[in-house]
Amino acid sequence: MLLASSKVHRTEPPAPIVKRFLDYIFLECGLAGATVTAYQRDLREFTNFVQRESLELHALSITDIQRYLITLQRRGLALASIVRYLASLKVFLRFLLAERLLEQDLPSLMDSPRRWRTIPTTINYRQVEKLLLAPDPHDELYLRDRALLELLYATGMRVSEAVDLDVDGINLKLGYLRCIGKGRKERIIPIGQMAIDAVRRYLEMLRPRLLGEGFATSLFLSRTGRPLDRSNMWRLVRKCAAVAGIEKDVSPHTLRHCFATHLLAGGADLRIVQELLGHADVTTTQVYTHVDEAHLKHVHQKYHPRP
Numbered sequence: 001m002l003l004a005s006s007k008v009h010r011t012e013p014p015a016p017i018v019k020r021f022l023d024y025i026f027l028e029c030g031l032a033g034a035t036v037t038a039y040q041r042d043l044r045e046f047t048n049f050v051q052r053e054s055l056e057l058h059a060l061s062i063t064d065i066q067r068y069l070i071t072l073q074r075r076g077l078a079l080a081s082i083v084r085y086l087a088s089l090k091v092f093l094r095f096l097l098a099e100r101l102l103e104q105d106l107p108s109l110m111d112s113p114r115r116w117r118t119i120p121t122t123i124n125y126r127q128v129e130k131l132l133l134a135p136d137p138h139d140e141l142y143l144r145d146r147a148l149l150e151l152l153y154a155t156g157m158r159v160s161e162a163v164d165l166d167v168d169g170i171n172l173k174l175g176y177l178r179c180i181g182k183g184r185k186e187r188i189i190p191i192g193q194m195a196i197d198a199v200r201r202y203l204e205m206l207r208p209r210l211l212g213e214g215f216a217t218s219l220f221l222s223r224t225g226r227p228l229d230r231s232n233m234w235r236l237v238r239k240c241a242a243v244a245g246i247e248k249d250v251s252p253h254t255l256r257h258c259f260a261t262h263l264l265a266g267g268a269d270l271r272i273v274q275e276l277l278g279h280a281d282v283t284t285t286q287v288y289t290h291v292d293e294a295h296l297k298h299v300h301q302k303y304h305p306r307p
Contacts, residue, residue: 014047014051018040018043020099021043022040024095025039030183031183032182032183032184034160035182038084038088039088039091042084042085042089043092045085053067057101057102058101060093062110093107093110094107121248121250121254123246123250128258130246131237131240131241131244131250131255132149134149134243140223143201143205143206144207144221144228146201147201147202147220149240149255150195151177152255152256153195156255156256156259156276157179157189162252163218163227163228166218166219167203168217169219170199172196172199172203175191177191182280220233234251237251237254237255238250260277260285261288264289270285273285
């Protein structure tokens, strides 16, 4: 465990320090590669700001942090993106403090991003049905696309988890899959019959043809037989949303939000939904109860004689 000291050392340029931090969270904290990459991407924004403003990391002030957030806001970034940048920065600053490379305890002065959490974008069940039925049955990749969409909605997996899902990680006979989530934590998620049927048809009738003479353990493959990546999954979901006539900005994560929201609306226990989503903290899952509350408020305002 890193411990802070009262003696602060002058820091080296930002880039080497960031690399030390990334090595620390990957090698010592055991964070997943995708998570480390996300930290690297977020902190690149901050180091660019530090260099542009000729700041010294060891002498950073809360005013500097506020100015950084203002630059993000002026760029037109969504609140969710700013929250993510702030969360990454807060962890990085804790690392600097523990390494005696920061004069002020800035993390303790920074507001918790949890307080800024916005209600996730969701679509209703009818829209989900239209989305799932959007792939063209005459398209050669129809079985794969349908299986992917059904599985995302049936399990609430993150897109990174769907990318990493191997064939041997899903048991269609027993109706569950083994998912590796954030922090390399494993969880078991049950699968509904419609998703089971869709995945089985894909495995039996299309995946062997996509694989050809090659070798790949990933469940979902591209047209060339390679593992399907996150970008392709995002494009697929957005394409199907457009075909379904859904005007909202829909992504694979929207199906994850719908999975949680629809379960809770149907009476599922919050702790069970937390387990299915792989949330470490139940307060992260509680945001979906606010979605339902927002729907109730809308219904009340629409139908009550004196709203």
